Amino acid sequence: MKDFISSEERGELAKKGSYVGIIGNLMLALLKFSIGILSGSLAIIADGIDTSTDIITSFLTLIAAKISNKPADFSHPYGHERAETITTKILSIIVLFAGYQVLVSAIKNLLSGNKTIENPLWVLLVAAISVIIKYLLYNYKLKIGKKINSSSFIADALNMRNDIFTSLAVFIGILIFYFTGIPWIDSVIAIFVSIIIFKVGIEMFIETSDELMDGSKELGDIYKMIINICDEYSEIQNPHKIRVRKSGFVYFLEFHIEVNPNMIIKEANKLTFKLEKEIKEYNPYIKDIIIHVEPFGNIENEEFGLDKDSINKLFNEK
Incomplete structure (x- = not known):
C-alpha cells in the first residue's frame, strides 16, 4: 500500500x-x-x-x-x-x-x-x-x-x-x-x-x-496489481479489457470481470464494491474505478484493453 x-x-x-x-x-x-x-x-x-x-x-x-x-x-x-x-x-x-x-x-x-x-x-x-x-x-x-x-x-x-x-x-x-x-x-x-x-x-x-x-511506462505495477487482487477472489474469473490512465498524480482504472451468471445484481454490486475498495487501499492515488460485470465464458470481440496474458507479456513477466 x-x-x-x-x-x-x-x-x-x-x-x-x-x-x-x-x-x-x-x-x-x-x-x-x-x-x-x-x-x-x-x-x-x-x-x-x-x-x-x-x-x-x-x-x-x-x-x-x-x-x-x-x-x-x-x-x-x-x-x-x-x-x-x-x-x-x-x-x-x-x-x-x-x-x-x-x-x-x-x-x-x-x-x-x-x-x-x-x-x-x-x-x-x-x-x-x-x-x-x-x-x-x-x-x-x-x-x-x-x-x-x-x-x-x-x-x-x-x-x-x-x-x-x-x-x-x-x-x-x-x-x-x-x-x-x-x-x-x-x-x-x-x-x-x-x-x-x-x-x-x-x-x-x-x-x-x-x-x-495514456501510455505511461510506470503503469505496469498497477496493471499487475489488478490481476493479483482479482486472483484472490474465487467468484471472479478472467479480468480483461483492463485500462489504466495516469492523470498527473492520480490514476483512473476500468476493466471487465466475469462472474457466475446466476449472481443477482445486488451480489455483483457488493462484490465490485469490495474489489474497488481493496484496489484503492493498495494505491490511494487511484481516483476512480469502473468495473464492468459479465457472465462466465462471455465471448466478445474486444478491441481495447489488456488481459492477464498481454499484461505478463507487455511487462516481461513469465
Whole structure:
C-alpha cells in the first residue's frame, strides 16, 4: 500500500519545494553569470543559462501543483491533475530552447577564435559549489516528488541530477584549461553542456507525450496489481479489457470481470464494491474505478484493453 497525503499537505510540500528550488537556483545563476562575465568563460555562462531555466521550472511546478489540487468540476470532470503533465511538457520546450541557445553561442565562439579565461580558479570554485548545491536540490526535490507523486517535481529533480554532471563537466574542462592553457577547451565544454541539456529536454518531451496519450511506462505495477487482487477472489474469473490512465498524480482504472451468471445484481454490486475498495487501499492515488460485470465464458470481440496474458507479456513477466 502506498503512503498517502492530503491535498493540503501536498500543496504545502510542493510550495516549499518550489521556493527552495527558486532561491537555490537564483543564487547559483547570479554567481555563474557574474564569474562568467568577469572570467570570459562561456562554459560557466552556459551552465548559468541552464540554471536559469531551473528557476522557471520551479515557478511552473509551483503553479502546476496549485492547479492540480483543484477538485473536479463540470468543465473538468476528471479533475485538474493533468496540469502537471502539461507543465512538464512546457518545461521540456524551455530546456530544449536553452540547449539551442548554448549550442549556438558555443559554436560561434569556437569559430570566431577563443579568448583566454581570466581567473580560472574562480570558475573552478563556482563549478564545485554548483555540483554540491545541485546534488542537495536533486535529493530534496526527488524526495518531495515521490512523496506527493508529482511527475513535474520528479522531472525537475532529474533535471537537477543532470545539472550535477553539467557543472562537473565545466569543472573538469576548466581544470584541463588551468593546467594546459588550451584555448578552445572552454567552447568544447559549452557544446558538451548543450548536448546534455538537449538530452534532458528530449527525454522530458517524450515521457510527457507518452503520458498525455495514456501510455505511461510506470503503469505496469498497477496493471499487475489488478490481476493479483482479482486472483484472490474465487467468484471472479478472467479480468480483461483492463485500462489504466495516469492523470498527473492520480490514476483512473476500468476493466471487465466475469462472474457466475446466476449472481443477482445486488451480489455483483457488493462484490465490485469490495474489489474497488481493496484496489484503492493498495494505491490511494487511484481516483476512480469502473468495473464492468459479465457472465462466465462471455465471448466478445474486444478491441481495447489488456488481459492477464498481454499484461505478463507487455511487462516481461513469465
